[in-house]
Amino acid sequence: MSKGELTRKVLSDLISESETPYTPDSILREFRATDDKRLSVDELVGILKTISQKRPNCDEVAAEVKQVLKSKDPMYALLVFVKRYSEDCLTPRSSLKNSEMATVTTPLQTKSSIGASSVPRTSLAEGSHDSLGLPTSTPVVNRKSDSGANAAGRSQGNREEDRELGDLSLMRERLLLGASNRSLSTFRPPPTEKSLKSSSQKTLVNPPSAPPPTGVPEESRTHSLWDFNDVDGNSALDPEIAALPIESQQNELLTQLLYCFTGIRVPCIVPIPPDPSGGLSSYKTEFAIHNQVDRSLAELVRKILPLASYFVGIQRMVADLDGQGQVINALNAALTDVSHDFYLLLMQAEDELERNELTMQKLVYYMQPTLWVMEEIWTTMFGLQQGELRGAAVLTHLHGRIKRLEGDREAQKVIIGLMGKAAEPYMRMLQLWIQKGVIVDRQQEFLVEDYEEVHCNQLPEHYSDGYWEKRYTLRRDHIPSFLEKYSDKILRTGKYLNVVRQCGKRVMPTQQMHLEYDPTSEQHVSVINEAYYFAARMLLDVLLAENDLMGHLQSVKRYLLLNQGDFTMQFMDACEDELSKNVDLVLPMTLENLLGLTLRISSARDDPYKDHLHCELLPYDLVTQMSKIIKEDNKEEYWQTQDRLDLSGLECFAFSYEVKWPVSLVLNHLAISKYQMLFRQLFYCKHVERQLCKIWKENSIAKKFSPQAAELYRSAFTLRQRMMNAIQNLEYYMMIEIIEPNWHIFIEKMQAVENVDNVLQLHQDFIDSCLKNCMLSESSHLNRAIFKLCKICLKFCDFIQLETSLDPADTFSERVKRFDLEFTGILISFLQKINIMAKKNTADRFINLVHRINYNGFYTDLMDKLCMKDALG
Template sequence: MYALLVFVERYSECKPVSESSSSTSLSAMGLPHGNKTSDVNSAAGSVPTTLAIASTSTILTTSQNVSGSTRLSLTQSQDFPTSTPVNCKKATESDTTPVVFVRRGPMDRNRGAGKDERNDLSVIKERVLNAVSDQSLSGYRSVTNKTGNSPKSMPNDLVTLTDVPDEYRTHLLWEYYKVDGDKVPRAEIAAMPLLSQESMLLDELLHCLTGIRESLLVPQKPIISAVGLAKYDTDFDIHTHLDRSLTHQVREILPLASYFMGVQKIIAATDGLGQVMNSLNEALQELTHDFYLIIVQAEQELRHNRLTLQKLLYYLQPTMWVMHEVWSSLVIIQLSDSRDAEVLTYLHERIKRLEGNKDAQQLIIGLVRKAAKPYMRMLQMWIQKGVIVDRHREFLVVDNEVIHRDELPEHYSDDYWERRYTLRDEQIPSFLAKYSDKILRTGKYLNVIRQCGKRVMPTQEMNLEFDPTSERHVSVINDAYYFAARMLLDVLLTENDLMGHLQSVKRYLLLNQGDFTMQFMDACEDELTKNVDHVLPMTLENLLGLTLRISSARNDPYKDDLHCELLPYDLVTQMSKIMKKEENWQAQPRLDLSGLECFAFTYEVKWPCSLVLNHISISKYQMLFRQLFYCKHVERQLCKIWKENSIARQFEPQAASLYRAAFTLRQRMMNAIQNLEYYMMIEIIEPNWHIFIEKMKTVENVDNVLRLHQDFLDSCLKNCMLTESSHLNRSIFKLCKICLKYCEFIQITQRYFQDAELRSMVRDSADSSESEQESLHCPQIETPLDPTDTFSERVRRFDLEFTQLLISFLKQINSMAKKNTADCFMNLVHRINFNAFYTDQMDKMCVEDAIG
């Protein structure tokens, strides 16, 4: 319509060559053939506004479909505008009648063409202005003025410039487009017969159902403060002079117009908000098209006078129920600001609630199928190729990769496996919630396989689609998961020999290679007894390499992956930080520690075995190793004292008797340490290792391997008393410390006794009586350790301190065993206290604690 107005303004001085063409244009518009404006106005008064709009639309349509035989002759060389409409022909005229327009140049205007020739175009221009509202024309003028393509100014008495009206939008939403036709007189509806009222009402009702504003059915202005469903609801004012029966019937149909327009508003508001919403809007557009077909069929019936309000209500009732369900679902989605997977979840749950309404249920099922297509395409790419294609962040798996795997720091732990790909909980549809973990692992497996240099070629690519009425997508997910799991497990166990690496770790870090452990301790004892700041790591590495090649470990293919490490903290500190999952261990101040307290083996693991033997797992192995290694060192020191004390047999009986208490204490210490080692290595580590190996024979995927391996380590740590919850490891450390102090004391006093014995032997050759008297007092000479204590007193103090620590340790184990009978701690109690030697003292301590 506006294109015609532009043409009229821009080419108001065009000269029609054929008179018949001019009359055809007027006839096609419903205007009488004549030159007087008054005749045109009188004819326009008898034509309804809707007819005027239809007439103008006919001209525009005809201008686009003009036949190729039409010739346009121009007096100047410039092209004729493509938007210029050509005259419509009468029904009686031939389709091949040529129509020629001639645009006059400046010199043609001076020659004059007569007032009658210009009056026709003036009539057309005024007729078009009468057909459209002043507000719409002024809006058009505002738009064209901004673009710089404004036509010649119109008379001020025809157009009033106002702001751009609401009808100009960037989308194609009607939303009751307003056309002012107040200048066209209308017949009084109250004076019309009932049948005429019904016919006119039906015509306007069909327009209203598609979002076109009419005079009898006027939508009310939306309430800005409306909330909930009312925000997308539309109320209508019905003409008060309509018959009551018609008013009642039309009120039952008008909710359908509100539902339809609410759906259109939501489509326009959610356009471009992700793939799921775009796909849902596409399905809603198809629904809109079907609704238009229903309206067209109803209009056909109306044109043949076979439609009544009662029939229309009967025909539209099923559509109204279904449209209400669609409208209410979309409004709830919009009000809750649901997007992506949340939309699929809501629609899927809505299907279950519509069991009694099959039509609405089938419609929602169709919407869910189409809306889920882009999501299922992303899912298919992930579970079959391990690739994420998610521009709008709608998928349930998110890739958190920041740096490449090869650039990860040394202590990346298992972050690359656990944190590289994670689930986005808010993007998991309800129908995939049970399988989300399996979906995540499937893609992760495929990515690991690809990073190992192998091609990911699924056995078959099945088209993954979501159907709420079946579980076909579940079978596709399961097939993809088992394929990826089997393939990655084969890469780890067969191509990278994961079990061989695990055996090597157990051989060295759990002291399973006995001869190697003893030879290494013999070679490195002098170096490890130094302060940790004075220990040379290169020396330890050289001694380790030498020991590996002279022991039975020389046949191990992975022996070169074993290295020495000096940690800046002791075992208790390491255990605390591991259990609390702390980072930046180097931040703590360096303690005054010996090399033995800081020493640990470490194992170098390459990808993809590092998925299982990650940094946290190696740290747990190191905790077990450090406790076992420290206990083994204490045992070696006690054995060394036993060998050195054998010289006491050469002493005089009176002097040798003083050693009996020291020998007894040494044996009790040896018994406690050896039983502690036996408990950890034979009763805890070995049984758990055999259970782990047996389960590994039936494992099906890498996650099971990770779980079994972590269960093995956690069980060993717990039963070896290396957990933060039980402070038993501190008691073990104190027992080892008191044993080492006692060994140091005995070694110092041993040299004194040897010197005293030599002096007594020399004096005996000179004077036997004097030698005998000297030997009696020799053991009681004060030691250089403590000038105030004798040897016997020092031994008695060590005995008392060791006994108290051991009884406290056994008491802690008893209290823990009462809380958890499944633990194996009581086996250690029975081994250390095998003859009930400490029972009375334990009972006495319990009574004292109860009293005090």
């Protein structure tokens, strides 16, 4: 006796016994009603208590059913009620015992209801009862639900707490079995001829077994669950189907089609074994229709059979892709919801079939839109499976499918729904990043990667140099196509918030954000933009207002670019003797003390950031430092100290400027090093100028000499004046024509800055422009020429100052001539190189220096001769 028949018989006997005005159908209707139409628990229990009032255990059974109704499915509660009385008077005990031996205990719970199902999907009652029907050899029984018309899987006398699994196959059975009193699983077709049996029946090799301790059978997560297995009860064969009237044949085919749609093998529609090579055949099934089926019916069946192939193929791919990341898992969950809707459609079709209102033409009409949608879902999923797409690549694939479905509204609507669900975990990560600057990405699917290696309170000396560029980077292959245009903005938003948070400030968005994928309104774009502007404004306020970035930049310019003239001269007066020593003999503490003294007696005493300035003795000269910083591939070498060369303190001296986070983000170690390069060149030229000024005193002494002796010194002092002219014009060019104009441009642009990236870019452009036009960038040969000019000037000064007595006239004059020839040769070569570079790049300002030094054309003829010489080889 089937479950439906047993339920009706028990209810009919109790109604007759109690003489109440109910019918089995009316009671079943009340227990199957949806949530909004269902009677209350007390009313349902009242009905059952009324029809069983003459039974001695009426109150005990009613109390048990009421307890079940509070947390379980009403249909299950009804089956508990029927079971209690079927055990008492309807079912022989021996029959029950044999039934128990043939069933498997599966204490499962179902997933919460989604959609307007006519059968509520709730968890099972605590307790165990004998199976009422569906054999365990079907694929769906592996994840069996004890609801409605299926209370199988409970062993008698045992009560244990249910586990909620909510698997798709479990829901498949619940929805199919709970739709009507004659569910698909109760169908038992009569036997057919042996010839039909060999072509249509496929039996399970392994006998059913109890689930593992977790309650989840191992095979339930593989796509073998969807391999069109035989169902006990379908193993019996049909009679000659051609002998049936056309209407009966149609009803038989409709019933079998409903089986086939859910992946169960039926006699008249046999799946063709797939190609063992895999590929497309692993997820697409072809069918053979029994040759005795009416031709017109067979044609209609062929039209709709692809729906079974697509649906089962989708379930196989879902099982294969399970656990491949958050995005895939979210997509699988969304496909489960689509499957629920498909089951509801099958329930409606089965309901019409029960009322003899369903024909094959109607079923084709009902299922045609679903067929198109399922085909699109199958195509989409197959693309994911074949491309082995994960994470953002899945979202890109789905986004592309949505665009290609313009015109197919229903299919596009379904893919948009899948896309929205699949994008939820990715959008949650994105929202957390742009709201708080935090990355939670255990599956490594997010577009931003954090390369943090040390904690903020353990920053190395030059940590800030690479922080902005290297700490957070984009994974280009992890960016969904619909976020590609905004990826840089997303990266900067989180970086800004990170800096703000590391400054000890709370990151509180101005308004609550909700980020989700919407291809029509693109609401996510406005959310990203709002978060970006909020983070940019917040960090700018922290840098410019709270930490006075511009004040620090003004101090750097004042000291490292020699903008504080009186301080520079007083410091050089105080430290000249100390810096003239070999670098290994210079005492840093002495320099620090002299610096502090000079700062407090000069006009710099009012500077609030003067204590950030310190003295530093670098282990290399300017040319070496420049080569280390300019070469990108040797950046690491910059931080490695080397043995000091035989250098003076003056050649190794530089100011350093120390700042704290977050100002160090802009004035980082590399930026300070570039400022030091400018300082060292300016400071060295200023020192040469001072030495040339000192020998002017010798010029005044020479006036007292005899005319013959004075004539000897005249050429020397003429050479001194030419040297002074070259050095002073070089200083003027660098400080007045390069640094000052670039500084004013930088300050003007800073007034309209919108984010920290603009600040960093403008500051870098300012420093690089100064370095380039001061001949401290790739034109290192010009810098070496300047260094040689300064060296020859210092040697000349030493020669004049150390000449204590007049040597023979020819000796002194010859030495002066040698200095003159050497200086003139270096200067002419220097000016010639500038002319050549100016012709190649007219944007550079080097040519201005030529006009300044050669203002009266004194060196023009010499340069022309040099050009002629070079041309002749």
